[in-house]
Amino acid sequence: MAIIFGFVVVNADYTTYQGLHSAISIIFMTALYQGYATYVACLPSSLGERVVYCRECDAQTYNTLWYFFGITRSPTSLAVISSSPLSSPLSSASGPPARLFYRLNISLSVLIQTLLGQLLAYLLSSGEVVAVVGVLISIMFLLFAKFNPPAAAIPDRYLYIFDVTPQRCSLSILVSLVFGNCPEDPVYDERLRDYTNERSELAC
Secondary structure, three states: OHHHHHHHHHOOOOOOHHHHHHHHHHHHHHHHHHHHHHHHHHHHHHHHHHHHHHHHHHOOOOOHHHHHHHHHHHHHHHHHHHOOOOOOOOOOOOOHHHHHHHHHHHHHHHHHHHHHHHHHHHHOOOHHHHHHHHHHHHHHHHHHHOOOOOHHHOOHHHHHHHHHOHHHHHHHHHHHHHHOOOOOOOEEEOOOOEEEOOOOOOOO
8 A cells, every 4th residue: 555655646746736635635544544554453462461461460460660661662663663664765755854754753653543542452441442432533533633624714612622633743744744845945036027046846
């Protein structure tokens, strides 16, 4: 999937609104749905570990703090290694630093979803409840992480949900890394009635 979406983004025409909007949609789909797939994938193992944790905690074998520190180290390394190694070179982010930050941002987005799945697995009573609550949270964040509708069109009574949605920040950073790189702004020449000092970057 990463290869297909990567080639679509590379060959897209960014000079039109439709081309730019479709590329942002692909970034949205790859970043958020990869996180949601990770959330669903971590639930069975987290629910299985919860039984062992409760049994060992009753026997006072585990220290709670160090146990949670240990189980969060595995998803961290897994998120960094597995999150989009193929789509980051195809992301059209200009330069190695931008591609590195692109991959780091996707890794952190995947890690947030993994840790949310672990939190709900340990917090709630059964796997069915975890699945239902996870779907509700994902739908709520999906509605407010989107670039459409814009933040100005969201009613005031729902803006607090928009502000606390972590996926919104991740999507904004990814889009700015791909489409917001302009080291030097072009200058508008009044005499020529045109911009001068235009650069080759898309944002310029």
